[in-house]
Amino acid sequence: xxxxxxxxxxxxxxxxxxxxxxxxxxxxxxxxxxxxxxxxxxxxxxxxxxxxxxxxxxxxxxxxxxxxxxxxxxxxxxxxxxxxxxxxxxxxxxxxxxxxxxxxxxxxxxxxxxxxxxxxxxxxxxxxxxxxxxxxxxxxxxxxxxxxxxxxxxxxxxxxxxxxxxxxxxxxxxxxxxxxxxxxxxxxxxxxxxxxxxxxxxxxxxxxxxxxxxxxxxxxxxxxxxxxxxxxxxxxxxxxxxxxxxxxxxxxxxxxxxxxxxxxxxxxxxxxxxxxxxxxxxxxxxxxxxxxxxxxxxxxxxxxxxxxxxxxxxxxxxxxxxxxxxxxxxxxxxxxxxxxxxxxxxxxxxxxxxxxxxxxxxxxxxxxxxxxxxxxxxxxxxxxxxxxxxxxxxxxxxxxxxxxxxxxxxxxxxxxxxxxxxxxxxxxxxxxxxxxxxxxxxxxxxxxxxxxxxxxxxxxxxxxxxxxxxxxxxxxxxxxxxxxxxxxxxxxxxxxxxxxxxxxxxxxxxxxxxxxxxxxxxxxxxxxxxxxxxxxxxxxx
Ligand code: NAP
Numbered sequence: 001x002x003x004x005x006x007x008x009x010x011x012x013x014x015x016x017x018x019x020x021x022x023x024x025x026x027x028x029x030x031x032x033x034x035x036x037x038x039x040x041x042x043x044x045x046x047x048x049x050x051x052x053x054x055x056x057x058x059x060x061x062x063x064x065x066x067x068x069x070x071x072x073x074x075x076x077x078x079x080x081x082x083x084x085x086x087x088x089x090x091x092x093x094x095x096x097x098x099x100x101x102x103x104x105x106x107x108x109x110x111x112x113x114x115x116x117x118x119x120x121x122x123x124x125x126x127x128x129x130x131x132x133x134x135x136x137x138x139x140x141x142x143x144x145x146x147x148x149x150x151x152x153x154x155x156x157x158x159x160x161x162x163x164x165x166x167x168x169x170x171x172x173x174x175x176x177x178x179x180x181x182x183x184x185x186x187x188x189x190x191x192x193x194x195x196x197x198x199x200x201x202x203x204x205x206x207x208x209x210x211x212x213x214x215x216x217x218x219x220x221x222x223x224x225x226x227x228x229x230x231x232x233x234x235x236x237x238x239x240x241x242x243x244x245x246x247x248x249x250x251x252x253x254x255x256x257x258x259x260x261x262x263x264x265x266x267x268x269x270x271x272x273x274x275x276x277x278x279x280x281x282x283x284x285x286x287x288x289x290x291x292x293x294x295x296x297x298x299x300x301x302x303x304x305x306x307x308x309x310x311x312x313x314x315x316x317x318x319x320x321x322x323x324x325x326x327x328x329x330x331x332x333x334x335x336x337x338x339x340x341x342x343x344x345x346x347x348x349x350x351x352x353x354x355x356x357x358x359x360x361x362x363x364x365x366x367x368x369x370x371x372x373x374x375x376x377x378x379x380x381x382x383x384x385x386x387x388x389x390x391x392x393x394x395x396x397x398x399x400x401x402x403x404x405x406x407x408x409x410x411x412x413x414x415x416x417x418x419x420x421x422x423x424x425x426x427x428x429x430x431x432x433x434x435x436x437x438x439x440x441x442x443x444x445x446x447x448x449x450x451x452x453x454x455x456x457x458x459x460x461x462x463x464x465x466x467x468x469x470x471x472x473x474x475x476x477x478x479x480x481x482x483x484x485x486x487x488x489x490x491x492x493x494x495x496x497x498x499x500x501x502x503x504x505x506x507x508x509x510x511x512x513x514x515x516x517x518x519x520x521x522x523x524x525x526x527x528x529x530x531x532x533x534x535x536x537x538x539x540x541x
Contacts, residue, residue: 016142024052027148033457046117058176060203062092065339074245120399154393161364192385221338225284254447258287265292265301277308289333334497402427415512419473428472477537488518
């Protein structure tokens with residue numbers, strides 16, 4: 001009998017303790033913690049292997065924008081000491097190797113069901129169980145269900161007319177073919193210039209015969225200044241790993257190495273600011289918007305940081321008309337800041353043309369390429385770097401039914417509501433790792449994942465110890481937390497950007513600021529205090 005058959009047999013006899021959805025960073029660590037608690041758990045994963053985001057986003061140039069030594073698990077000192085990161089910012093292949101290494105090192109695969117996409121999750125109130133069904137028709141029953149589906153896992157493909165009529169090849173950066181793509185000699189069009197576009201464009205430009213970039217919004221990007229990691233530097237960092245990790249946990253965005261601003265941009269001279277922004281630019285990190293305390297809080301302060309990047313774009317891009325089209329018009333940081341390698345420089349190449357689709361939008365995809373309201377562009381391949389239905393898309397894509405058959409998608413129709421981003425009222429025993437209302441995408445997500453996984457594991461141990469079978473979020477506590485999330489966002493400029501943080505990138509999605517902007521360290525204190533207060537705001541029975 002193989003592992004799968006064994007699991008099926010087990011399922012017939014008795015329910016599992018926990019079913020986890022997703023085998024990315026979150027699902028793997030959750031499984032490891034559940035095993036340590038002696039719980040019987042299964043992870044259901046749509047892909048044929050582990051990795052989550054780093055499994056799917058294989059496009060050329062895909063690379064993390066948090067430094068490798070920080071964007072990694074901290075829960076096991078031997079793991080963090082033994083793993084060797086080769087570059088300051090890890091590439092997708094290196095990250096995928098790391099995640100595979102973790103799966104093997106902790107022997108996690110035997111409890112993961114691959115090629116198993118969850119279609120529904122239904123609450124059986126009478127028996128206090130969750131039943132999950134896969135698209136393939138298998139069912140899994142457990143006391144607890146834990147979502148580890150990730151915040152950026154459902155690709156968003158704009159519904160362009162004629163998408164199926166294109167005679168060439170069409171790709172999405174978040175669903176990249178495993179075998180890779182050779183663009184040599186091809187006429188390629190890339191739609192989208194967010195973090196994925198900014199990374200893929202320089203790579204395709206080097207291969208393709210010709211590249212058209214279809215840009216709706218010019219975005220801010222700062223150079224990554226990526227480089228190989230020096231062994232001495234790595235050793236010194238690793239020698240102080242516990243301190244660095246602790247600093248990350250207490251920090252605003254889960255990164256120890258970011259500057260902690262102490263001054264307003266408006267209390268220093270213009271020369272001093274220019275020098276600071278120049279240093280930030282040379283440092284190469286998204287910490288650029290954290291140089292002063294008020295870049296993300298005050299429009300005048302923000303303009304000083306925005307203007308510096310605009311000036312750099314004008315300096316890098318040789319054709320002044322192209323430089324102007326590439327110059328952002330919104331406040332820096334109100335859409336996620338991109339980190340690039342040779343992005344703006346790519347527009348100095350002979351074979352690259354920037355097509356501004358803000359005024360003449362894409363009208364349709366035709367058999368031969370892309371037609372904007374101004375003209376048609378003939379292409380052999382189209383790459384959609386059009387992003388994701390973020391934070392809620394993957395969860396709403398599963399037919400989740402809570403108490404009384406209530407649908408999660410319906411409950412969240414006007415925007416997601418969750419207490420601490422960990423549970424949503426009316427869906428007992430369903431936990432959300434990096435759910436809406438938690439710092440998630442506004443942080444080094446690995447730091448935030450570890451905090452949630454550890455909080456949930458401690459919570460499950462508490463429930464078991466006290467003979468508590470059912471846990472739900474109290475609706476009043478949830479409402480108050482949603483208000484806190486709104487207040488935290490409104491204390492910043494973040495809601496003023498037309499960003500995916502707000503759902504603005506998906507047609508028909510409600511405009512609600514979804515992550516918690518109050519900071520990773522502050523959020524941890526709130527979560528810990530809730531536990532100290534006897535799981536305040538949760539209903540335990
Ligand atoms: P994104 O930031 O949402 O960017 C999508 C791009 O597609 C935008 O330029 C958008 O234009 C454009 N677009 C969407 N629909 C369009 C349409 N109908 N016509 C023309 N243009 C259209 O998505 P992403 O680049 O995949 O990045 C998403 C997030 O994933 C990032 O913010 C980041 O958190 C994460 N990510 C991280 C890394 C990294 O670590 N380095 C790399 C990739 C992604 P508008 O701006 O006008 O909407």
